[in-house]
Amino acid sequence: MASDSRNIRELLNNLWKWTVDRLERTTIVVYKFTVPKQYISPYGYLGTLTAIVFAILGVSGAFLMFYYRPDVELAFLSVKEIQEKVPFGFILRNVHYHASNLMVLLAILHLYYQYFSGRYKIKNEVLWVTGIILGILTILEAYTGYNLIMNQRALLAVNIGMGLTYSAPILGPTIAPIFMGGGLFDLVVRFYALHVFILPLLMLLLAAVHFPRALIIDFPVISVIVGVIFISAGLFPAELGIKFDLTRGLVEVPEWYLTAIYAFLRTGTERFTAGALLPLLFVIMFLIVPFVDRSRKLSWKDRPFFTALGVASIVLVTVTTVWGFYVDFSKETAFDQLYIEPTLFYGSIAGMTIASFYATYVYLSRQVRGARPPPTKPIVLKPQSATTIMVVLLVFIAAAAAATFYTYFINLPNHSMFYLGIAFFLFGLLLHVYRHSIYTQERQATQREQQAVRTAT
Amino acid sequence: MAGAVLAVIAPFANLVGYFYRKEEEVSKRQKLANLKDLSPGSYIFFSYPQTGDPKIDNDPFRQYVLIMTHDGHLRVYSRVCVHLWCLPSYIPSRGALICPCHGSIYRDTDGVAVDGPAAYQQYPTNALPMGVIEVDQNGDIWMVGVEGRLGYGREWQRVKPDDLVRRVT
Structure with a gap:
């Protein structure tokens, strides 16, 4: 029996090696x-x-x-x-x-x-x-x-x-x-x-x-x-x-990714300007940024202007998106409910965008570089505690899987999807805990070896 | 030489035409009614250009209304509201097309919105596209084309509504 399984394993290994060798002729090896x-x-x-x-x-x-x-x-x-x-x-x-x-x-x-x-x-x-x-x-x-x-x-x-x-x-x-x-x-x-x-x-x-x-x-x-x-x-x-x-x-x-444009249209501004030219300005800003920002600095802390621009663009998108969802139900007709007062709209986005840009820019320009924060200590999991966590996670995954099946059979598909999601989520955590404990153990083992080598010499 | 090249290319110049639905029928004459059937304040709904396929003929973008206004003018309007594409009905007593969704009101004399959300839109997007019609000696009314962009409005160049009603003698 043992030799049988060894033969099968050898066969599979050879097959794998054979395939990998031949994949080297394809473009897949371009990607690492x-x-x-x-x-x-x-x-x-x-x-x-x-x-x-x-x-x-x-x-x-x-x-x-x-x-x-x-x-x-x-x-x-x-x-x-x-x-x-x-x-x-x-x-x-x-x-x-x-x-x-x-x-x-x-x-x-x-x-x-x-x-x-x-x-x-x-x-x-x-x-x-x-x-x-x-x-x-x-x-x-x-x-x-x-x-x-x-x-x-x-x-x-x-x-x-x-x-x-x-x-x-x-x-x-x-x-x-x-x-x-x-x-x-x-x-x-x-x-x-x-x-x-x-x-x-x-x-x-x-x-x-x-x-x-x-x-x-x-x-x-x-x-x-x-x-x-x-x-x-x-x-x-x-x-x-x-x-x-x-x-x-x-x-x-x-949908939420279009409400920003919708908000512009609801102010009664000329349609093409509101719905296409203003969003286009936003896109063009991102398109040309690599050709404008020629400094060799990478970190956001060292580029106060461009960081402030980015923060302002996030504020702009957020504020207009929120405006897009705003419906005044106290008004009588659908048209009045959806109408956005242009001065209020453009005033709020201009005010908040400029304020966020200014605040970010001033904060980053004046910031004095302190010492780097000390690196956080990695969490070391003992094998026993890692096993305990994984067993607990497995129990929860099993429960979520059971709930998935049960709710599917009593015809509650959205509950079923929710539990399946929980199972996937916990399975991700389980994989992470497993990988983390293996990794820390291996590192400890190598550290111990190095220690041994050092004390021997 | 250039002439020869052009002669070869010319038949294929309309390849982009593939992207547009070719509608020979758009320029086709379609009989709508006879003057005898109409009196001031009466109207007829119809689809244009008619193909015989009910799915296509029932499409909102092919719905039109033929109106004889109270002062006896003939008008054809697209029924797609230029605000949000609902289908306005004609209310003879008010001399207006009224949209059931958001209450846009269009004058029947020129199809321009006078009230409701469509009226807040800038020209040319505040007016219904118009049908071009011909009236022959027998009093038959024929639709021969469309002036404007369906669901959107008119062209930039203003056209007098009366110029779209041609008398053929």
């Missing part, structure tokens, strides 16, 4: 995949996490295509069918929806981390510019995606998007009919083509340029990310809304 042996800050590989969420979106989206019907009348009904009748349809749709939100969020965090740590400099300009374009494509991908449902909210977004395209000087009337076709019946098919093929293809091509050669695949964090998707899906299941109806006025607010 690193599985870190100890915890490193996820800020450094937010881009890889974004790409992993993109892969999740690709898989879940491909399965949704089996049931989705890109037709002006049937689209909503088919999404409703996926949500309510198709086995696992609810789960797939929620994974797709929440992963899309998470992808936009991760991309924004990735942008700001790279910005503040000065990563756009020193030969990284191409990475930076492709990243900005990828970010815009991500938003467009999310936008075309949530319009495919053809509910009231989707129609509001389509309406705003088409209005903006039409209002573009010179090119507008030429470009808009490309999306519009002969009416809504054409529009939904064209958005579908954009969403499932054209935009993802462009993103993949750009990502091939944008990927750095070293990719960090950190399984505990990936597990936590998957957990976060499921937990948020369980807590906030994706809404279906109501089918678009051209005789009903409803107060709808777009």
Whole structure:
């Protein structure tokens, strides 16, 4: 028996080696995949996490295509069918929806981390510019995606998007009919083509340029990310809304990454200026920053102007996003409820942006460099306590898994997703504890060896 | 030489036309009604250009209304509200198209919004696109084209509504 298993292991090893040898002829060896042996800050590989969420979106989206019907009348009904009748349809749709939100969020965090740590400099300009374009494509991908449902909210977004395209000087009337076709019946098919093929293809091509050669695949964090998707899906299941109806006025607010633009439009400022030129200024600021900031300093502390600019841009986005969600229900008509007083709006964003810029700039310029804070002591886990923690985590994971099955069978799919998310989250923690204890033990062993060598000599 | 190159390229110059739905029917004449059927204050809903496919013909962006105003003028308007794409109905007693969603009110004489959210939009986005019509000797009313951008408004160049009603003799 023992020799049998040894033979099988040898066979598998040879097969693995054979495959790896032949992979050296492919482009896959260009990328250096690193599985870190100890915890490193996820800020450094937010881009890889974004790409992993993109892969999740690709898989879940491909399965949704089996049931989705890109037709002006049937689209909503088919999404409703996926949500309510198709086995696992609810789960797939929620994974797709929440992963899309998470992808936009991760991309924004990735942008700001790279910005503040000065990563756009020193030969990284191409990475930076492709990243900005990828970010815009991500938003467009999310936008075309949530319009495919053809509910009231989707129609509001389509309406705003088409209005903006039409209002573009010179090119507008030429470009808009490309999306519009002969009416809504054409529009939904064209958005579908954009969403499932054209935009993802462009993103993949750009990502091939944008990927750095070293990719960090950190399984505990990936597990936590998957957990976060499921937990948020369980807590906030994706809404279906109501089918678009051209005789009903409803107060709808777009997805959170578009409410900033929506706020500008609601002030009554000329449409193209509000919805396209002002956001474009924001994008251009990020596009040209590597060509303006030529200093060789990387840390945010050493670049008071650009750090202040970044902080001000975060404040700008936050304030306009909050304005976008603001609806004054004390007013009578939908139009008055959504109207934003321009002086109040532009006053608040100008005031808060300038104040945050000034405060950051002054704080960083006057800051006296003190001594570096002492490095934090690593937590050392004894093998016994690590085992205890892992056993406790395993018990919780087992309980969460049992709850997942139970709630699924009593037809509470969102509860089921929540518990599955908890299980993934805890599994990530478990992997982390395991890796950490192994790592600290190995380090202690090497330290002891070095000590022994030193005392011997 | 340049002429030869042009002669070769010319047939393919309209490749970008693929991106637009080719609508020979848009310039096609479509009979709407006869003057005998209309009296001041009456109106007819119809879709244009008609294809015979109910899904396409029922599309909101193909819905129009033919109106005879109280002073006897003929007008054709797109029914897609330029505010948020709802479908306004014609209220003869008020001489206006009124949108059911947010209450935009359009004058029936020129299709310009006089009240409601659409009225707050700047020209040319505060007016319904208009249909171009011809009236022949028999009194038949034909739709021959559209002036403006559906769901958005008019073109920048202002056109007198009466210029879009042609008498063919």
